[in-house]
Amino acid sequence: MARTRREAGIEDAYRLVSDVLEGAVRETLAEPGPEPARFAVRQLTSVDDELPDEATPPGWSLAFLVLADWYEAARTALADDEQRAERALGWVAEHLGRRFAARARYTVAPLVDLANARETSLYVEALGEDFLPTMVWTVAGLVAEYPGRATDDERIWPRSRADDARDG
Numbered sequence: 001m002a003r004t005r006r007e008a009g010i011e012d013a014y015r016l017v018s019d020v021l022e023g024a025v026r027e028t029l030a031e032p033g034p035e036p037a038r039f040a041v042r043q044l045t046s047v048d049d050e051l052p053d054e055a056t057p058p059g060w061s062l063a064f065l066v067l068a069d070w071y072e073a074a075r076t077a078l079a080d081d082e083q084r085a086e087r088a089l090g091w092v093a094e095h096l097g098r099r100f101a102a103r104a105r106y107t108v109a110p111l112v113d114l115a116n117a118r119e120t121s122l123y124v125e126a127l128g129e130d131f132l133p134t135m136v137w138t139v140a141g142l143v144a145e146y147p148g149r150a151t152d153d154e155r156i157w158p159r160s161r162a163d164d165a166r167d168g
Helices: 005-030 035-050 058-077 084-095 098-105 114-145 157-167
Strands: none
Touching: 005 035, 005 058, 005 114, 005 157, 035 058, 035 114, 058 114, 058 157, 084 098, 084 114, 098 114, 114 157
């Protein structure tokens, strides 16, 4: 079935956002700190600043969708390890600081149990500009704590598993 231009455009945007967020994960792993994730999110959401307040922010929404897909892929891949979220948060605490791990704790519900995923949305306003970065920090923690989960490609493993699920 042929894809429409709109579908192709959405897939291209999804891939671009994935590339930017993967870069932030890699930078966070290479030189742990909160700024790579914050910078990436500011880049991706800059388009949202030009929209009316009542409009759905496309940059933020797409970045959240990508990160939620990565969480789902990680939750599925690590289903046999009930400590997956705690291990990722432990890495964040050790490498970024306890304050950042405390923020990230508010966004790990989808990683623990899909049934509780909606509770994460309760913290969007409270975390403000750090909401999406907390998810990037957590993905970095997952990649650091669970090496060797990747397929043969060079992408970080939550992304490669999410991409494979989308393509499959």
